[in-house]
Amino acid sequence: AQSVAQPEDQVNVAEGNPLTVKCTYSVSGNPYLFWYVQYPNRGLQFLLKYITGDNLVKGSYGFEAEFNKSQTSFHLKKPSALVSDSALYFCAVTEGFKTIFGAGTRLFVKA
């Protein structure tokens, strides 16, 4: 079965600094990988996805993610964090019609 792991419950970063939110995956074939963000009292929003092609994918709000097949990782990155980036971030992988989510990482950006 496919799965994703987010090893950090929380990531703290100062505004203006680069941020990384980690994700590793386990799949039996070629992965379809996603990042979603959940702001307080809001539904999950799609950020970006990796299907095939370039290992670095760009998404909404200046976020990007790097697919690393040898390390089975798909870390979310942003060069310069904003206080408004503070939210809950979920890594996900599709298995057929089903999307499987990690437990989430709370990002806290301090001004």
Add this chain to the structure above:
Amino acid sequence: DTGVSQDPRHKITKRGQNVTFRCDPISEHNRLYWYRQTLGQGPEFLTYFQNEAQLEKSRLLSNRFSAERPKGSFSTLEIQRTEQGDSAMYLCASSFDPIRDSSNTGELFFGEGSRLTVL
């Protein structure tokens, strides 16, 4: 607003009562999903519809849970004889069918969720 809408946003009920949640997906989407999210966890898959057909329901948590999508548009999730352990956020999502739309690769569009509190 043509996003996914869910109703009610918050339901408080007593143990043993039945509750029903409604989801209206994005109109162009033929896939509809229900997920459950508890505090500190990611969304947990419950069931999935393609049009009106429920193609996967093995993850529904017990026979007290049932879902319908009678006309392939809106969907309902019913929980009978609620228990305190059912307290959670119930999320609905919709998506395009990648087979029908090869340019789409299955990202989900979520509603804001229906929070259930069982006393």
